[in-house]
Amino acid sequence: MKAILPGALLALNLFAIPAALAQHEAHQHAAPTATAAIGQPGKAGAASRTIAITLSDMAIDPARIAVHPGETVRFQITNKGQLLHSFVIASQDGHGERQAMMGMMLDHGMVTDTAIVPAMMNMKHDGHEMAHDHTGLVLVEPGKNAELVWTFPQGGVIEAACDMPGHYEAGMVSRLTIDHDGH
Numbered sequence: 001m002k003a004i005l006p007g008a009l010l011a012l013n014l015f016a017i018p019a020a021l022a023q024h025e026a027h028q029h030a031a032p033t034a035t036a037a038i039g040q041p042g043k044a045g046a047a048s049r050t051i052a053i054t055l056s057d058m059a060i061d062p063a064r065i066a067v068h069p070g071e072t073v074r075f076q077i078t079n080k081g082q083l084l085h086s087f088v089i090a091s092q093d094g095h096g097e098r099q100a101m102m103g104m105m106l107d108h109g110m111v112t113d114t115a116i117v118p119a120m121m122n123m124k125h126d127g128h129e130m131a132h133d134h135t136g137l138v139l140v141e142p143g144k145n146a147e148l149v150w151t152f153p154q155g156g157v158i159e160a161a162c163d164m165p166g167h168y169e170a171g172m173v174s175r176l177t178i179d180h181d182g183h
């Protein structure tokens with residue numbers, strides 16, 4: 001588990017990022033993201049299993065993920081590519097919003113194509129409204145690991161994807177199915 005820690009800490013720090021952009025986004029969409037439809041962050045102790053995710057340039061392995069209704073899953077994510085990638089659980093609309101957010105983070109110098117810029121992250125944050133809307137997002141630098149624990153809803157259409165601009169279109173998306181047959 002030690003190898004996971006740096007990424008896990010990184011993921012926690014990330015909750016401050018969306019707040020930095022909250023003001024920008026507030027003008028763009030009034031309605032908050034319907035978090036309930038895609039689930040919510042879970043507790044590691046409640047996870048029924050661990051799914052290893054490998055990010056590369058430009059794919060997510062596995063390309064299909066099946067979960068049970070209401071299941072809590074611990075995702076252990078490794079970036080084996082050369083580029084900065086993200087692992088995001090969201091609806092299709094939610095991915096669009098996060099792609100816009102990641103584009104702004106690039107524009108603001110908070111991230112580059114290959115790395116997170118911590119100094120830029122820390123100087124930009126106030127408020128924390130958007131943090132709730134953008135849970136389910138972790139950034140993973142090349143060669144690093146991260147962990148995301150997620151509790152899935154009873155149903156719905158959800159995708160796991162990388163929302164760095166252009167990566168979704170390049171194939172970094174994994175179809176998540178909520179299996180009602182019990183396995």
Ligand SMILES: [Cu+2]
Nearest residue numbers: 085162164167
């Ligand atoms: Cu990516």
